[in-house]
Amino acid sequence: GENVEQHPSTLSVQEGDSAVIKCTYSDSASNYFPWYKQELGKRPQLIIDIRSNVGEKKDQRIAVTLNKTAKHFSLHITETQPEDSAVYFCAAPQEKLTFGTGTRLTIIP
Amino acid sequence: EAQVTQNPRYLITVTGKKLTVTCSQNMNHEYMSWYRQDPGLGLRQIYYSMNVEVTDKGDVPEGYKVSRKEKRNFPLILESPSPNQTSLYFCASSPLLRAIEETQYFGPGTRLLVL
Numbered sequence: 001g002e003n004v005e006q007h008p009s010t011l012s013v014q015e016g017d018s019a020v021i022k023c024t025y026s027d028s029a030s031n032y033f034p035w036y037k038q039e040l041g042k043r044p045q046l047i048i049d050i051r052s053n054v055g056e057k058k059d060q061r062i063a064v065t066l067n068k069t070a071k072h073f074s075l076h077i078t079e080t081q082p083e084d085s086a087v088y089f090c091a092a093p094q095e096k097l098t099f100g101t102g103t104r105l106t107i108i109p
Numbered sequence: 110e111a112q113v114t115q116n117p118r119y120l121i122t123v124t125g126k127k128l129t130v131t132c133s134q135n136m137n138h139e140y141m142s143w144y145r146q147d148p149g150l151g152l153r154q155i156y157y158s159m160n161v162e163v164t165d166k167g168d169v170p171e172g173y174k175v176s177r178k179e180k181r182n183f184p185l186i187l188e189s190p191s192p193n194q195t196s197l198y199f200c201a202s203s204p205l206l207r208a209i210e211e212t213q214y215f216g217p218g219t220r221l222l223v224l
Contacts, residue, residue: 009149032210043199043215044152051210089151093209096167099144101151 004092006100013080014108021103023090024072033066033073036089038102044089048075080107111136115200115216122190123224130185130219132200138214139205141183142167143175145196146218152199158183159205190223197221 006023013019023033034049050057050064050073057064061080066073073092077084085107090100113134122128134141142157144167154167158177172194174186183202187194200216 006151034212036213043217044213045215046212049212096154096157097209097213098154098168099152101149 004090004094004098004100006090006103008103009101010104010106012106012108015080015082017080019075019077019080019084019105021075021088021090021105022072023074023092023100024070025092025094025098026071027092027094028068028071030092030094032093033064034091035062035064035075036091036099038087038089040086047088077105082107082109111214113200113202113214113216115198115219117219118217119220121222121224124191125189128187128190128221130187130198130200130221132183132185132216133181134183134200134202134214135181136202136204136214137180138202139180140211141177141200141202142213143173143183143185144199144201145169146199147196155185155198190221192223195221195223 004025031052036044037047038044048059048062048064050066061078063076087102087104089102116131139160143155144152146152153169155173156175158164164175198219201213203211203213
């Protein structure tokens with residue numbers, strides 16, 4: 001069936017460095033690409049999303065880029081801080097909303 | 110406060126003992142769904158509902174039932190729980206419009222252990 005692949009599954013970066021998480025999807029009809037952040041013991045919460053009519057969207061230190069031709073989109077976090085440590089999920093509508101398997105991001109002080 | 114609530118938050122039960130996890134939202138959302146979260150597998154959809162009395166299977170519906178008798182409530186029923194249903198469960202809701210292209214609002218989660 002349709003799926004969303006997310007890489008890497010774990011990522012450790014030094015505080016202040018940048019982190020990039022990438023997702024690929026299979027349904028070319030997908031037009032909405034959200035990213036959710038799940039802090040330890042908490043619920044997933046939307047942090048940023050992008051629709052297919054734009055190639056990039058920024059919100060302070062986070063940004064999402066979309067390449068519809070290659071069917072992939074990425075989350076970029078710059079100037080990482082300890083509070084960025086969490087599990088991040090991408091998602092794409094593929095008949096139903098399908099989530100990636102998650103990336104555990106650890107920021108090393 | 111706009112929110113999605115789930116009860117119970119933690120549950121330990123034994124194989125075969127029927128249980129229900131409740132989910133309620135106060136945002137007048139049409140779309141509600143249930144997910145289970147397992148290590149390395151991400152969030153997988155169990156069932157979803159587009160409106161009252163309209164439910165449909167997600168990716169992993171086996172062993173679960175749902176009902177949508179009222180717009181705000183979407184209970185998850187495990188008629189005969191088994192150990193492979195030990196997991197973290199999330200309820201979510203969103204405005205219908207184009208539900209899978211809208212923000213999903215998640216409940217706090219229910220951690221279930223089936224012995």
